[in-house]
Amino acid sequence: MAAALEISQHKGSDVVFDVCCSICDDDGIQKEGRFNCQNCSKYFCNSCVLTHNKFLKDHLVTAQGGGDEWPVVKPVDGSLELCEEHTTEKLTMFCEDDEKLLCHVCHLRNHKQCSQIVLLTDKVKSTTQPLDVGQMKTRIES
The missing domain is CATH 4.10.640 (30s Ribosomal Protein S18)
Incomplete structure (x- = not known):
């Protein structure tokens, strides 16, 4: 572990x-x-x-x-970077298994068993077109 x-x-x-x-x-x-x-x-x-x-x-x-x-x-709406469930925690990870944005609390409580958890910074760098957290959240929701 x-x-x-x-x-x-x-x-x-x-x-x-x-x-x-x-x-x-x-x-x-x-x-x-x-x-x-x-x-x-x-x-x-x-x-x-x-x-x-x-x-x-x-x-x-x-x-x-x-x-x-x-x-x-262009300023980014700060609420886009916060977890909807844990409203004081920033979104820092992405679960590729469930295609969800995660804060560290979500990761520990609900996604410990998932095999594909990546940091948002790594995910954004790996995309062919740079995305900010707001754009990524919009794409995932749609």
């Missing part, structure tokens, strides 16, 4: 950014994207923007909150 719990734990942090650094994200590192390049259509953290600007001096780079060129991130 302990081995199964070890496998289900994900590497990374619980910090969620509005925008992640495109370069770091490609390497599996989660850093906040504080700069946006209009030419590359990529986001950069504090360290990656220095390298970008060194090689691509003619690109238009804006800082977060630094002007109208910063892309608007």
